[in-house]
Amino acid sequence: MEEHQEFDVIVVGAGNAALCAALAAREQGATVLVLEKASEDWRGGNTYFTGGAIRFAFEGMDQLVGLIPDLSRSELDSMVVPDYPTSEFYSDLMRVTEGLADTELARILVDQSYPSMRWLYQKGIRFVPLWGRQAVKEGDKHHFWGGLSLEAVGGGKGLSDQQFAIAERQKVRIRYQTKAVRLIQNQQGGVSGVTVLGPQGFQDIAAGSVVLACGGFEANTEMRTRYLGPGWEFAKVRGTPHNTGDGIRMALEIGAQPHGNWSGCHAVAWDLNAPPYGNRQITDLFQKHSYPYGIIVNINGERFVDEGADFRNFTYAHYGREIMKQPQRVAFQLFDSKVTHLLRDEYRIPQVTKAQADTVPELARKLGIDPDGLQQTIHQYNNAVQPGEFHPAALDGKRTEGIDPPKSNWALPIDAPPYHGFAVTCGITFTFGGLRINRDAQVLDTEEYPIPGLYAAGELVGGLFYHGYPGGSGLCAGTVFGRIAGDSAAKAIPR
Numbered sequence: 253m254e255e256h257q258e259f260d261v262i263v264v265g266a267g268n269a270a271l272c273a274a275l276a277a278r279e280q281g282a283t284v285l286v287l288e289k290a291s292e293d294w295r296g297g298n299t300y301f302t303g304g305a306i307r308f309a310f311e312g313m314d315q316l317v318g319l320i321p322d323l324s325r326s327e328l329d330s331m332v333v334p335d336y337p338t339s340e341f342y343s344d345l346m347r348v349t350e351g352l353a354d355t356e357l358a359r360i361l362v363d364q365s366y367p368s369m370r371w372l373y374q375k376g377i378r379f380v381p382l383w384g385r386q387a388v389k390e391g392d393k394h395h396f397w398g399g400l401s402l403e404a405v406g407g408g409k410g411l412s413d414q415q416f417a418i419a420e421r422q423k424v425r426i427r428y429q430t431k432a433v434r435l436i437q438n439q440q441g442g443v444s445g446v447t448v449l450g451p452q453g454f455q456d457i458a459a460g461s462v463v464l465a466c467g468g469f470e471a472n473t474e475m476r477t478r479y480l481g482p483g484w485e486f487a488k489v490r491g492t493p494h495n496t497g498d499g500i501r502m503a504l505e506i507g508a509q510p511h512g513n514w515s516g517c518h519a520v521a522w523d524l525n526a527p528p529y530g531n532r533q534i535t536d537l538f539q540k541h542s543y544p545y546g547i548i549v550n551i552n553g554e555r556f557v558d559e560g561a562d563f564r565n566f567t568y569a570h571y572g573r574e575i576m577k578q579p580q581r582v583a584f585q586l587f588d589s590k591v592t593h594l595l596r597d598e599y600r601i602p603q604v605t606k607a608q609a610d611t612v613p614e615l616a617r618k619l620g621i622d623p624d625g626l627q628q629t630i631h632q633y634n635n636a637v638q639p640g641e642f643h644p645a646a647l648d649g650k651r652t653e654g655i656d657p658p659k660s661n662w663a664l665p666i667d668a669p670p671y672h673g674f675a676v677t678c679g680i681t682f683t684f685g686g687l688r689i690n691r692d693a694q695v696l697d698t699e700e701y702p703i704p705g706l707y708a709a710g711e712l713v714g715g716l717f718y719h720g721y722p723g724g725s726g727l728c729a730g731t732v733f734g735r736i737a738g739d740s741a742a743k744a745i746p747r
């Protein structure tokens with residue numbers, strides 16, 4: 253095994269959390285090596301596959317404009333964006349996690365969300381409003397909803413490309429096709445480097461500190477089935493095939509403390525015929541996120557969730573798991589012609605599994621749904637719809653009464669042909685269980701002591717997300733804790 257040159261900080265992974273850690277460590281003058289298991293063509297982890305939408309708290313248009321200063325006056329005037337104070341971000345996080353999110357990490361996440369966005373901006377990352385996905389146009393105004401208003405220019409690919417370009421300019425060294433396999437410890441139990449497996453074979457690389465930012469275990473069939481439960485081997489993976497739990501495993505092997513919702517994950521409605529792992533051209537477009545404007549049924553034609561329980565951002569990450577429980581792990585999103593203009597861009601890609609028909613039984617037959625079951629469901633649903641005003645950009649309270657599950661908002665009868673149906677299954681995004689960190693992003697051991705020299709950020713940190721997830725928080729968490737991890741890791745090195 254060859255001994256290799258020493259770096260101040262080694263960052264394992266090359267997604268958003270990792271590159272934020274690398275840039276923060278460089279700010280402190282540390283020499284930084286990033287290890288990326290993927291080839292250069294497949295770099296960027298799940299970050300590359302995202303929509304690049306980032307949740308952050310802000311108050312007042314001035315703060316928002318601080319992130320999108322290049323917008324014209326007329327563009328800014330056309331935006332109606334409700335403030336999103338830290339208290340609201342915190343309460344959204346607590347509501348969807350059923351009050352279980354680690355309060356210390358949650359507080360840091362929401363309080364640091366805006367300063368971290370400004371930090372990204374100052375590093376050179378550019379943002380644009382989520383015109384299409386998070387706003388509804390009424391007259392000449394775009395009404396934003398759900399606490400999510402900006403995305404990186406170019407989406408996830410744009411975010412990742414911008415981050416690599418900045419990291420390269422900042423002289424961060426990146427080694428591709430180089431997989432971290434083991435953490436090296438010194439006699440005091442501190443982490444003093446990483447054993448890697450790359451094109452030249454095994455190498456030991458020494459470092460002052462190591463930041464683990466190499467994702468969860470969503471792409472590891474065995475771990476998925478072991479921790480999430482039977483059936484999860486069949487889930488489609490929405491992103492990179494490289495997040496196989498390596499960082500979590502390496503840390504647990506040296507006594508790190510497992511934390512968070514180990515049997516939980518972020519999973520969504522994903523095209524039935526999507527490939528087993530993410531596709532770098534289509535990225536997130538296999539998702540199907542407009543279900544609040546229609547209904548979702550299984551192959552028996554039965555509804556099984558409240559499609560309008562909340563804004564899409566607060567239910568979508570949970571509903572993939574509900575699809576997983578249905579016969580053959582299949583579901584169908586159905587819409588009538590009153591709402592098809594509201595469907596997101598992902599419903600119009602050529603690679604979509606869909607059918608259209610003028611009658612409900614014909615639609616059922618085309619999609620493989622039991623026609624009698626579907627007709628009965630739609631009949632009961634239509635009769636249960638209550639009067640009220642439909643407002644796609646607000647929780648409009650237009651609901652059903654007397655059916656189970658109810659539909660709590662956006663309940664319009666399904667009665668205007670042609671009818672459209674989209675076949676989906678469960679697509680897993682990332683896993684919730686991971687390592688325990690403290691406020692400096694140091695990894696804690698099972699006795700609650702920081703493991704010297706070891707830091708973590710991103711998907712492999714446990715304790716923030718349980719059961720549900722507010723959309724856009726993954727990139728936010730990776731940025732906030734990646735920045736803290738890189739900063740702490742660099743400052744801990746005696747120089």
Ligand SMILES: Cc1cc2nc3c(=O)[nH]c(=O)nc-3n(C[C@H](O)[C@H](O)[C@H](O)COP(=O)(O)OP(=O)(O)OC[C@H]3O[C@@H](n4cnc5c(N)ncnc54)[C@H](O)[C@@H]3O)c2cc1C
Nearest residue numbers: 265267269289297298299303432466491710711724726727
């Ligand atoms: C389709 C899709 C859409 C999404 N959309 C959004 C969105 O719009 N907004 C949002 O906030 N979140 C979104 N998410 C979630 C988001 O991707 C994650 O929360 C975030 O990108 C995770 O960042 P990360 O840096 O922790 O992990 P990743 O970006 O996955 O990076 C992990 C890196 O570690 C590398 N790696 C793994 N093992 C090793 C090893 N042993 N050695 C070296 N390297 C290793 C991987 O190759 C990868 O580069 C989406 C996810 C998917 C899949």
